[in-house]
Amino acid sequence: MPRYSEERKAATLKKLLPPQSRSVNSVADEDGISPQTLYHWLKQCREQGVAVPGHQKQADQWSAEDKLAIVIETAGLSEAELSAYCREKGLFTAQVKQWRTDCLQGFGRTADSERQVKQERKKTTKEIKKLKAEVRRKDKALAETSALLVLSKKLEALYGDEPDNEDD
Template identity: 40%
Template sequence: MSTLEKWRAQSLGKPAQDKVWTAAARLQAVIATAAMDEVTRNAWCRENGLYAHQLQQWKDSATQSLAAPEEMRASPSQTKADRRRIKELERELRRKESALAEAAALLVLSKKTAAIFQRNAQDQDE
């Protein structure tokens, strides 16, 4: 048996549940099984290596993702409050950054002055 024939036999012999279901394939499965009664849907699931609860999860996920944009949209007053809060946080961040820069400059300056005074003390001792 050639290699290609072996590969073909292996791929055909794989169980259907090892199949990777893309988002489009999931939606198509939900649409195809939507009008089926429970017995027919279960038979379809067995043929395709799925469980009925997986189809239900996919249906719920599709329904939720279609409904989410409307529910997730912020109200104008919420948006205005968010913009105000962002401005306050940016102002506070600028203030803290400048304070940090000032503290860093003072630290460098104090180290330099300490080094200068230490050098002067050594020069006087000699």
């Protein structure tokens, strides 16, 4: 198992991380490092809190953990520092600001909204139960109707198409 220097590892990771965000396979082919090793290095970076995009190259498709890591990293930065950080990571400042707003909205959920969601879920469950009962009832009626139709056809086949006319 080959050992790679920290400098080579850092240079390779720089190719994989934003703004370049190159694919693991292309970097593996170019540098002669196995893709498994590169995935392991990316996993290590993610565990260290570095924002590492997953299989998606677009920043909007990053995982929630990566977005949160970006928000935490940029929390204390000024506007100029944030712009520089975004250029380095291949992001837009508007994306980071939106992610920050999304995080704050997530924390802003109150017990009332949780209660409201629970009531809505309960109401939906009742409606689903009612609709399922109605479907079962209609299935039974349909089965009964089809059985009667089959019986009437058998009766016609047995006695013929002539209706009973006892008045003749």
